[in-house]
Each structure stands twice: as structure tokens, then as C-alpha cells.
Amino acid sequence: MAADAIPRFIPEKHCTSYDAVSRTNVMPSPAEKRANLKTAVVYYSLEGNTRYAAEKIALEIGADLYALKPLKEYPRGGFGKYFWAGKSAMFKERPRLQAIRFDAAPYDLVVLGTPVWAGSYAPPLRTFFREHRLEGKRAALFACCSGGSADRCFEGLKREVPGCKVLGALRLIDPAKGDNPEEASRIIDFCAKLKTSLEIG
Numbered sequence: 343m344a345a346d347a348i349p350r351f352i353p354e355k356h357c358t359s360y361d362a363v364s365r366t367n368v369m370p371s372p373a374e375k376r377a378n379l380k381t382a383v384v385y386y387s388l389e390g391n392t393r394y395a396a397e398k399i400a401l402e403i404g405a406d407l408y409a410l411k412p413l414k415e416y417p418r419g420g421f422g423k424y425f426w427a428g429k430s431a432m433f434k435e436r437p438r439l440q441a442i443r444f445d446a447a448p449y450d451l452v453v454l455g456t457p458v459w460a461g462s463y464a465p466p467l468r469t470f471f472r473e474h475r476l477e478g479k480r481a482a483l484f485a486c487c488s489g490g491s492a493d494r495c496f497e498g499l500k501r502e503v504p505g506c507k508v509l510g511a512l513r514l515i516d517p518a519k520g521d522n523p524e525e526a527s528r529i530i531d532f533c534a535k536l537k538t539s540l541e542i543g
Contacts, residue, residue: 379450379451380406380450381449382405382407382408382449382453383400383405383406383453384410384444385408386455386456386464386466387455387486389418389419389457391457391486391514392455392485395484395514395518396455398517398529399453399529399533403536405451406449410439410470411466414438431459434468435465435468436468436472437469438469439466444474446476446479449479450479450480450540451481451509451536452476452481452506453484453536454482454484455486456495457487458485458490461494462494463485463498463499476503478505478506480507480509481509482508482509482512482532482536483496483508483511483512484513484514484532485511486514486515487514487516491513496511509535510532510536512529
């Protein structure tokens, strides 16, 4: 019998004390343990790359999905995007967001996703951190960009979640653009590592 299998029923009159104890002390399997944990994916996406990755991650790990949406959206494409997005990130702005029904309390793991703007994370995440405290949670990070490093972005995100145990960080290069099996594979690997961390953590 496998270690995590449930013992077959034994009539009470034939049970020994060992049989009774074995039935009441069955350890949950890793899958059962993970099923009892709640996970959320919170993200901001302007051009769709971060949304694409967030949806893939949420589907893979069975998470609730929360999209951050500014009341006044940033320009999409061209000079306007780079100017206003870069300015907003550099000046550490906190744009007003559409209301979301997010409560951190029931979640064991919160996955945070952002595009990389001027080497940092997108300002809607800054607003989210002001409104929601994640101390004591486990966290994971992912960032989408067109190239270059995301290290400074991840360092900034980690400073925003003091008291959290960060399980991992994933940098993706334009995952939603064209046929990109390598980035899709990296998302799956990232999710597998998160599942393992939840099972043993």
C-alpha cells in the first residue's frame, strides 16, 4: 500500500489500537496539501504580454486572477507610451485604480506580475502595495520586457513586500508576441517550482 493511501475499512470489532490510529493519522498527499492552499495572481498589463503570462500562470497553478486597471490608461505604442510610462515609473507615481475585490487574508501565495518600465515595475503595482499589505505571505514575481535585465525591477518589488518569503522570480521576453515556445516552457517550469515550494513549505 502506498504511504499516502487510505487504509481499507476494517470492522470495528476487529480493529486493533494500531488500526484505529492508522486511519486517523493519514498524511495528506502533496496534491491534497496544495489543494488546500489559496493562490492569487495580481498583475498590470499595458500591451498584453503580462496579461498573457498571468493567465497562463493562474491556469497552471489554479489561482484567482486580479488585473490592475488605472482609471486613466497609459498610451499604447509609439513615443507616448515610452514617455508617459517611463515618466510615471521614474517619478514613482501611484495612479488611481479601478476597484478590485481583493483581500490578501485568505491567500497563502500571491504572484505579482508587471511589465518592466524604465528598469522598474509599473506604477499600478505601487498603488496596489499602498492599499494592500502582504506581510507574512509567500510571494512570487514575474516581469515582462523586450530585452535587458529585470533585476532592478525585482529588487524594487521585493522591497515592497517586506516580511514575505519570495519563492521565485521569472523574467519573460514578450511572451505574447508570435510563436514563443521557449517562453511558454519557462512559464510551465516556473509554475512547477512554485507547486513544489508550496508542497514542502
